[in-house]
Amino acid sequence: MDLSYGPEYEAFRDELRAFIAENRHRAPAAPGAAQRAGADAVAWQQLLLEHGYTARTIPREYGGFGAEPDILTSRIIAEEFAAAGVPGGLSNQGISMLVPTLLELGTEEQKRRWIAPTLRGEIVWCQGYSEPGAGSDLAALRTSAREENGEFVINGQKIWTSTAHQADMIFCLVRTEADAPKHAGISYLIFSMKTPGIEVRPLRTMTGHAEFNETFFTDVRVPVDQIVGQRGQGWMVANATLGYERGMLGDPAALENRLAALVQLMHDERIDGVRAIDNAALCDRLVALQAEVAAMKFNGLRLLSNSLKGEPGGLAKLIVKLQSCELAHQISALAIDAMGELGLLYGGSRRERAGGSWQWNYMFQLGLIVGGGTAQIQKNIIAERGLGMPREPKLEHARAPKAEAA
Amino acid sequence: MDFGLSPEQRMLRDAVDRLLREHCPLDHVREVAEGGHAVSAAVVAALSELGLSGIMVLEEHGGLGLGLLDALVVAEALGAAVAPVPFVARCVLAPLALRLAGTPAQQARWLPRIADGSARFGVGLTEVVNRRDGGGVTAADGTLSGSALFVLDSADADAFVIADQGGQLHLVAGEADGLERLPLSTIDLTRSVGELRLDGVAAEPLGEDDGGTANRLVAAGRVLLAADSVGAGDVMIARAVDYAGEREQFGRVIGSFQAVKHMCAEMAARLEPCRSLVWYAAHAFDAVPDEALLMACHAKSHTGEVGRFVARTATEVHGGMGFTDLLGLHYWFKRIGFDRQLLGGPEIVRAEAAALQGWGKRAA
């Protein structure tokens, strides 16, 4: 274990601090999860890209900064932005999920075409995986694509497509090989949401907002070179993206930020004149969560070190999505409890704290316990892949689901 | 010995259930909630037909003269139907306050009107349970000043029972000078709560004591909120079980996965004892005064914890569908959230329960 920051790292930290102090007035307010980054956020992202404070290790020819991967610099960047309360680089489904997938599995042409504008926040992506009949059983998807005159022609329906109503592009799973076994018939396509034949219908959720959508495809035509991987390899590509999604959803820096906000809240709220943080029972819960966030933070550092050495993440990686999403939900739960009755306020009420965002988070984070692979599916993965336990007996035969009539 | 509801109480439950099935289906709840009303005039009228506005009013004043266990039966049914009706404060706590502490003149003036539905009360007790910054009511020379937060059933109330910080109860007319009503909106669009700003508002003391009556009212309110969650939780479990029996993934119904079965079984295993606990807490309130306050604390804090577990787990069983507005499951989720926070969340209530037994140092 060597976690010392040598002099060159301290110089890097000083430089970053000076940058933040000088430029923080240009930083946008943290964008809500359901919002497309505004012009100020895009400008901020551009500035961070130029200085290598985001997309630091992505090669220059794809719009990144081209630095060598380095656990300490990435740690310093996360720490300093968090400590200053200034948003760091953008994180969304394009940047955190599609970009690493393309880096791993895209063609040279795809990398050059899509990564840079995505990093700059100019292209917003959505993820077209789930369908009404294919949630946990994603490989049962039926949206079909047949090849015709150098194009895929897509028909079918996706559901729970987050941000589809704001997105420019979609990465989408379709069934191209009607006769192949279930997992071998899928392809991974990327295409514009402005392509004729796409209809997006917002779906309202328990939060009262429409964070996601139903997306319908009728004879949507996409050039055949907009496939990532080969025909029939989509399941493998999709799983690469899912791995990055689970990393994004389990980001320990986000947990640290939520915890810091909770600590502040518990200093500000008083019960019978006494600060919530001085209430023994509430404080005990807070400290328990703090320990758990610390555990996830160091688990993250360990994973980062492993990956730099090219070692597999193993169990430490498989548990990240399950644990982090639960923890985020518990942090919001304690915030609501610390506010007592005030924790119920929502929808722009008078006396509402933080714009009702604790209640919104409490509900949305429950959604994220389901999204990206439910808690139960995560536990199956941990047991079967992590602990090597026997798989549940399968009733079905690996027959291909019937593709959508085209 | 017979631990359970009487035949009359079961008939009451059946009657209320039937009425709610007819007048309060989910579509109606949605319409009322989305319209921003929190109160369904139609359901209120139907419940009044059954005489329930007078459930706690003695027969001599034109009511049914029933006890808290009877009211609990109704509260459970209302929670199950996520019914947008003012019940806990308006039909139970206000008449109870008058019964426990009112002078004969106050009782004669108000109780018959409560029974026939022509006096509509809101009740403000929050400051007795836990006072938050910005809240707090003080009394001086027959007037009240300050802010009462989270006054329950405040929509269209024409009179209020308000506790001051010392726990003394007061009657306040809805039209009194210096009284300002400010709406509060919560996650639960089926409940009405508001803030009252009082600036030297004329108030009539209701009884004269050191807070004993207010504490009893809080206890009654806690038992009813817990019962509401039992009713709501019951429905969430039933819906999760139904959904798990229909939804297919991996070529089988998800209810055939042990993981899903265990989620449902654990919800049931945790909620079922709450039903017995809230029944006993209500019985204790009616008949075992020594245990009333403690049992109300247990009912409230424990059901608050179990309710939260059931609400999130039943949502999870529904997968993405549970998170949407499509099935309306969130109405129950939010109702249970409301029940948990109002009149003291689990930590605050457990600290009181410990103090009642001389245990621990009451956490501030």
Ligand SMILES: Cc1cc2nc3c(=O)[nH]c(=O)nc-3n(C[C@H](O)[C@H](O)[C@H](O)COP(=O)(O)OP(=O)(O)OC[C@H]3O[C@@H](n4cnc5c(N)ncnc54)[C@H](O)[C@@H]3O)c2cc1C
């Ligand atoms: C907030 C949110 C955002 C989302 N964003 C996107 C998006 O952008 N793009 C996209 O494509 N999808 C998105 N999703 C969809 C998400 O991936 C699915 O909801 C999720 O995979 C679960 O599928 P389902 O909803 O069909 O639930 P189901 O699969 O029907 O699951 C229902 C219940 O059954 C359980 N279950 C199912 N199979 C098993 C099993 N084998 N063993 C044990 N238990 C099982 C589940 O755990 C769950 O409790 C999002 C979902 C949410 C909630």
